[in-house]
Amino acid sequence: MKKILLAFWIALPVLGVVYHLAAGEQHRRMDAIGDHLRNGRSLALSSEWATATGEFEKALEDIPDDADHLRRDVRLELAQAKLNGTRLPEAHEELKKMLDELTSSDAKHVGDVAFENRVRESLASSQYYMTWLMRLEGLSKAEWEPEIESARQNYRLLAERAEAASDGVEAKTQLENLEASIRLARLELTDLQGLPIPSPCKCCCSGQCRARREGKKDGPKTKDARGASAGKPADGQGS
DSSP states (O other), X not given: OHHHHHXXXXXXXXXXXXXXXXXXXXXXXXXXXXXXHHHHHHHHHTTOHHHHHHHHHHHHHHSOTTOHHXXXXXXXXXXXXXXXXXXXXXXXXXXXXXXXXXXXXXXXXXXXXXXXXXXXXXXXXXXXHHHHHHHHTTOOHHHHHHHHXXXXXXXXXXXXXXXXXXXXXXXXXXXXXXXXXXXXXXXXXXXXXXXXXXXXXXXXXXXXXXXXXXXXXXXXXXXXXXXXXXXXXOOSOOX
């Protein structure tokens, strides 16, 4: 028994050092994640989307797999940074994936309507801009209409939820976004080509870029505005 106790007391400092090193590494990892998130959010506030995207990507790489809530929040922030930057198609695919995960039968976060609304609003914005891009690229109505129809459905649902929550300001915003998506679908292509391209569409390609292969022009690329006939733009922030 004395030998066992002696061995225990000898091993105790070693175990303490091992625990300290392991805990210290975990703390350093979480500190690094926090630094990347603070940098990313600060850059996003300054509209430095490309650099913000890099910070969010670094944070996401280090977040433990079991930190579900943190991972989903950073995934959304990363998608929003891509949406506002020059990586619209990537953001669009990621947001679709996130909404599918949230609404599946085995979703981990069932009932978190507030977060779902943020994802749904960002997705609707990406669908709006993807429709704009696809139309300029010369894709057929059969190809771009499902995107804008899905955007309309998302904005309508968000407006209905806001009304049910007695949030008049949010309901008004989503109804305006709904009207803007309807106008985009009805706008003649020649009229659309005469409008300045919104920032999320600049330097992007929908992934089905027929127009570039055929040497067609995408229309004027000036300031970020849709023009009076296109209605109020969706903000692309999702919150």
